[in-house]
Amino acid sequence: xxxxxxxxxxxxxxxxxxxxxxxxxRCVVVNVDPRTGRRAxxxxxxxxxxxxxxxxxxxxxxxxxxxxxxxxxxxLA
Numbered sequence: 313x314x315x316x317x318x319x320x321x322x323x324x325x326x327x328x329x330x331x332x333x334x335x336x337x338r339c340v341v342v343n344v345d346p347r348t349g350r351r352a353x354x355x356x357x358x359x360x361x362x363x364x365x366x367x368x369x370x371x372x373x374x375x376x377x378x379x380x381x382x383x384x385x386x387x388l389a
Contacts, residue, residue, distance in 0.1 A: 315369045324386040327377030335366035342367070 318332040338359050343351045359367050 329375035336368035
């Protein structure tokens with residue numbers, strides 16, 4: 313996943329700058345289909361096997377701005 317390489321870096325999306333702080337460790341909620349409520353334990357097992365149970369990242373806004381549909385992600389530093 314590209315975001316695994318973003319930890320400790322700053323991104324620009326639109327005119328907003330975001331600092332990526334840490335990976336997001338997933339819990340069993342990712343197994344639940346939000347439309348049906350059905351559980352699929354294979355989802356978290358696969359995330360665990362392929363990404364050490366992490367998927368996504370946490371960050372903080374460094375410089376507020378505007379993000380629009382189609383804006384790309386630029387890794388600044």
